[in-house]
Amino acid sequence: MTAVTGDRRSVVPRRRRRWRDIALFALLAGPNIALLVFFVYRPLLLSLNYSLLQWNVGSDVARFVGLQNYTNWFTAPGTGQIMLNTLVFTVFTVGGGMVLGLGLALVLNRRLPGHTFVRTVTFAPYVLSGVAVGLLWLFIFDPRYGVLSTLLGALGVPSPDWYNQAPWAMVMLIIVYIWKNVGYVALIYLAGLQAIPHEVVEAAAIDGASRWQTTRQVVIPLLGPTTFFLSITTLLSSLQSFDLIQAMTRGGPVGSTTTLMYEIYQEGFVSGRAGFASAVATILFVILLVITIVQLVVMERKVRF
Structure with missing residues (x-):
């Protein structure tokens, strides 16, 4: 009888602690979950x-058309070009940003004079407004009076018409996007480099590995988790630029620089076709x-944490 009473006394405090932990979790996580539901999942379901x-912005009438908006999108003559623009922009900005960032x-991982200042300057463009950066670089790329035109002219190379020629407009966007975001990639890679044990690098040097061999065969494989994280975040950011x-x-x-994200803006806020833009x-x-999902399933198998 005494043993049963003792067990009950021990169960009651555990239950109280459990409910206290649940209440604390609800207090701390509840507001965040509510914000996610209201500002993320609710708009997603509405979209x-x-x-x-078939609904236009400002109209009081909306007609159910099923999958007609999707059919119109996939059969539109400009869809192929938009998908190609999105693919080219994403591949070059993500690939170029990752390589240059590494x-x-x-x-920056070396102890050079002024390395702290250089790190700050490198990361600064990432926190600047994209509109301000774009307007600034428009003056640099100006084919007549821009700084780049002057530099190319000094080398005897004519400046392309960056604004009005289809291939060069996309090149211009890719260059500016990489410049703005490469500091973020470099900062994350720098954190990964500083987390690598020095003993591993020293052991490779003792074994006779050159600096390039150590970087390629030791450092880069150990940066697998960092590369995995950056590949997801930079890809999602690029697609939503x-x-x-x-x-x-x-x-x-x-339309040579119209991507999927920009097409959503054009259809929804310029043309006013809210239903089509939602599709x-x-x-x-x-x-x-x-x-x-593909990145999580495929790449995670090749990454050693």
Whole structure:
């Protein structure tokens, strides 16, 4: 009888602690969960609903059309060009940013004079407004009076018409996007480099490995988790880029820099076709979801934490 009473006394405090932990979790996580539901998941569900409607911004009438908006999108003559623009922009900005960011991190990881100041300057463009950066670089790329035109002229090279020639407008966007975001990639890679044990690098040097061999065969494989994280975050950010495109090219010339994200803006806020824009936004969401899942499933298998 005494043993049973003792067990009951021990169970009661455990239950109280459990409910206290649940209450503390609800108090701390509840507001964040509520904000996510209201500002993320609720708009997502509303967008899915709107994508099934023929509805214009400001109109009081919305007609259910099912999958007609999706059919119109996939059969539109400009869809292929928009998908190609999105692919080219994403591949070059993510790939270029990762490569340049890693190289910059390897340089910044050395104890050079003024390295703290250089790190700050490198990261500064990432926190600047995309619109301000785009307007600044428009003056640099000006084919007649820009700094780049002057430098190319000094070398005897004519400056391309960055604004009005289709290939060069995309090149201009890619350069500016990489410049703005490479500091973020370098900072994350730098944190990964500083987390690598010095003993591992010293052991490779003792075994006779050169600096390049150590970097390629020891350092880069150990940066696998960092590369895995950056590949996801930079890819999602690139696919959702809007501010630079709006500030510099506005999707032109002749739609050569219009990406999926910018097409959503054009259809929703310029043309006012809210239902059609919601369908394009849903397509972009599905693309982001699929890419993220593929990265998590495929790349995670090759990463050693």
